[in-house]
Amino acid sequence: MPHVLIRFVRLVEGVNYAVGRLAMYLFFVLGGVLLWSIIAKAFGHPPLWTQEMAQFTMVSYFVLGGAYSLQLGSNVRMDLLYGRWSPRTQAAVDAVTVFAMIFFLAVILWGGIESTIYSFEVTERSRSVWRPYMAPIKIVICIGVVLMILQSLAFLIRDLARLRGEDI
Template sequence: MPQVIRAYVRLVDRVSDYVGYLAASLIFVMGATLIFDAITRNVLHIPVHWAIEFTQFTLAAYYFMGGPITMKNEDHVRMDLWYANLSERGKAKLDLATVGCMIFYLGVMLVGSISSLQYAIQTGERRFSMWNPSVIPIKALLTLCLVLMLLQAFSLMFKHIATLRGKLL
């Protein structure tokens, strides 16, 4: 593989790792927020109306940000009924086909998320709740994470092509 593709794969993998580790730390943010909510509601009898919704937004960010590292590490759910019995080249061929489908799917999702983000920015879209937060930050994060997942999908494609050629990246 050309040096530029190797550099691309290393860069995208490194960014996916950093974003994934940041996503993992969001568990602590969610836990602290829920503990804070429980204490203020049950001990101090002062309910905070934003805590549950903030935790929901944080959980959405956790899922979005965890996608690229899950793809990179191949920690996603896979039907191993036939896959496990394939040779390395057979796995690479099947993975290459599924990566192609995934790239199409992520492209469609990215177009939709960009449209949704544009709408949210143009209208100042907010959640209809007591807290009434803006949805622009979470929609922007979704769009960025879809871009990173698309970049990671191309990285996987290059890795599978290298496997089929008998070379390492």
């Protein structure tokens, strides 16, 4: 494999590893937001922002950790036949099916970018009482999808290398 592709795979996996490890800490942020909500309600002052902030934090946790989850192989896979195949056959099947995943993620990214642009154009805000701006969470979703697309491309390069008898 050309060195530029090997560097691309290592760079993408390094970035996704770092972002995924940082995203894990969002779970503690989520816990803090929910704990604040519980404490404030106990004292008769329910905050208006905690439910939506918890939702935004959970979406960020989920989307930014998606590429890291793919990298670790934590995604769901039908193992009816796949587990019995040789690594070379697995690589061949993965090299074909990764295009479906890339297509799916590209459609999500396209819709996400359109929605983010709309959010900026009309300064879209949530319909809740708190009324936060929607663009920041939409940007986070787009970044997460881009990271998943890049991880999918890294998988494709790894699979093609494995088919050639090389290992990255």
